[in-house]
Amino acid sequence: MTVQHKPQAARAVQVPAPMAMLAELTHRCPLSCPYCSNPVELTRKEAELPTEAWLDAFRQAADLGVLQVHLSGGEPAARRDLTELIAGARDAGLYVNLITSAIGVTRKRLEAFDAAGLDHIQLSLQGTNPEMADMIGGYRGGYERKMQAAAWIKELGIPLTLNTVLHRKNLHQLPRAIDMAVEMGARRIEVAIVQFHGWALRSRAALMPTLEQAEEASRVVAEARKRLKGVLVLDYVPADYHTATPKRCMGGWGMTGLNIAPDGQVLPCHAAQTIPHLTFDRITERPLRDIWYDGAAFNAYRGDDWMQEPCRSCDLKTKDFGGCRCQAMALAGDAAATDPTCAKSPLNAAVRAQAAEDQQGDGALVYRAFEDATKVPFGTG
Amino acid sequence: MTPVLPRGVRLHHDRVRDRWVLLAPERVIDLDPIGHAILSEIDGASAVGEITDRLAVKYDAPVEQIGGDVREYLAGLADRRFLDMVP
Numbered sequence: 464m465t466v467q468h469k470p471q472a473a474r475a476v477q478v479p480a481p482m483a484m485l486a487e488l489t490h491r492c493p494l495s496c497p498y499c500s501n502p503v504e505l506t507r508k509e510a511e512l513p514t515e516a517w518l519d520a521f522r523q524a525a526d527l528g529v530l531q532v533h534l535s536g537g538e539p540a541a542r543r544d545l546t547e548l549i550a551g552a553r554d555a556g557l558y559v560n561l562i563t564s565a566i567g568v569t570r571k572r573l574e575a576f577d578a579a580g581l582d583h584i585q586l587s588l589q590g591t592n593p594e595m596a597d598m599i600g601g602y603r604g605g606y607e608r609k610m611q612a613a614a615w616i617k618e619l620g621i622p623l624t625l626n627t628v629l630h631r632k633n634l635h636q637l638p639r640a641i642d643m644a645v646e647m648g649a650r651r652i653e654v655a656i657v658q659f660h661g662w663a664l665r666s667r668a669a670l671m672p673t674l675e676q677a678e679e680a681s682r683v684v685a686e687a688r689k690r691l692k693g694v695l696v697l698d699y700v701p702a703d704y705h706t707a708t709p710k711r712c713m714g715g716w717g718m719t720g721l722n723i724a725p726d727g728q729v730l731p732c733h734a735a736q737t738i739p740h741l742t743f744d745r746i747t748e749r750p751l752r753d754i755w756y757d758g759a760a761f762n763a764y765r766g767d768d769w770m771q772e773p774c775r776s777c778d779l780k781t782k783d784f785g786g787c788r789c790q791a792m793a794l795a796g797d798a799a800a801t802d803p804t805c806a807k808s809p810l811n812a813a814v815r816a817q818a819a820e821d822q823q824g825d826g827a828l829v830y831r832a833f834e835d836a837t838k839v840p841f842g843t844g
Numbered sequence: 845m846t847p848v849l850p851r852g853v854r855l856h857h858d859r860v861r862d863r864w865v866l867l868a869p870e871r872v873i874d875l876d877p878i879g880h881a882i883l884s885e886i887d888g889a890s891a892v893g894e895i896t897d898r899l900a901v902k903y904d905a906p907v908e909q910i911g912g913d914v915r916e917y918l919a920g921l922a923d924r925r926f927l928d929m930v931p
Contacts (some may be wrong), residue, residue: 622852
């Protein structure tokens with residue numbers, strides 16, 4: 464089977480087969496975290512792909528070269544067919560990772576996931592105590608239910624990574640979060656400083672970490688990596704508004720992974736729908752192989768033909784790929800611009816000034832919600 | 845010490861790229877023939893010494909040299925939590 468594939472349009476870029484797929488099974492979720500990575504326009508249950516379409520997507524992905532599938536959401540456990548989807552993904556030959564808040568997941572269901580062949584769980588942590596976690600998630604009692612689920616995961620021996628998103632309100636809890644990961648038996652913790660896309664942009668003044676916090680987080684992570692070598696692996700996403708280098712665009716746009724949205728739209732990344740000129744194919748309408756190699760959205764920012772200065776002549780262009788396309792769209796109004804969090808961007812001074820202003824503010828949290836949602840998370844109104 | 849692949853870490857043949865990989869949380873580790881040979885000997889029961897002896901015979905190489913390579917390789921995986929070393 465050929466791995467290198469030349470797209471139909473004449474291109475200089477050799478496109479490798481994808482390694483990973485993020486399957487966003489649903490946008491439904493008991494939590495309303497203000498930094499949710501879902502798009503601002505959420506997809507309703509009625510528009511979600513049926514079981515059979517997901518199972519077919521898993522088989523197509525494996526045939527294409529995908530090795531790992533990440534079942535995500537929203538809250539993937541909101542899908543009643545989750546056990547069937549786990550089993551189907553395993554049958555397709557994929558490594559199956561579940562990204563969950565675990566709120567409302569019973570022990571019986573966890574046992575069923577385990578029996579279906581689930582390889583690994585990533586458990587989200589909004590805070591290290593009920594006051595913080597429930598305030599961020601907008602769900603009273605959520606923390607206690609999550610801790611119960613974490614205990615079951617440990618009892619069942621399902622491999623665990625703890626996922627934390629940190630921002631100005633909870634960054635002081637990082638040391639405790641690292642300790643909790645060890646106590647839960649996790650082998651890994653993801654320490655991500657909040658990224659400002661979609662929902663999070665609306666709460667930027669409430670979430671922007673201070674420069675001191677961003678530096679302290681880097682110190683804490685470096686110290687923990689040494690102290691916990693062989694016990695806990697730390698993956699760290701630093702605060703990009705405060706560093707001179709932008710966050711790299713994955714392994715390059717359309718080069719390592721793909722994302723399927725709840726309604727079947729196939730995206731190069733979870734935020735790609737924020738780039739308004741892109742159009743996305745649907746898994747129900749076109750073979751995944753064609754979408755990956757020849758889809759317009761996937762080819763939009765492959766290689767470097769699209770790059771402008773200062774990226775074009777920059778040595779780092781093959782390392783960070785000009786930074787995040789979606790962030791360039793959000794901050795520069797042009798998805799082909801240099802990510803404005805890069806020191807070389809003409810907009811960088813303005814971004815840093817904005818960050819300095821945001822961290823002084825005490826803006827309110829804007830929780831994610833369906834457009835006509837009647838649920839008002841406590842703490843907001 | 846007995847090396848054991850913990851749950852969540854699996855040796856896998858990547859049929860599309862025709863290579864062996866180690867699948868772990870959020871990671872795919874590309875295995876060269878030596879890495880594959882070492883990991884193929886891990887059965888949850890054999891100690892590092894026994895694995896070294898078998899590889900030395902199989903590849904007709906000095907035990908001392910193989911032993912160093914095996915220990916270094918396994919330690920690298922253990923540091924990244926892809927492998928447990930059970931006393």
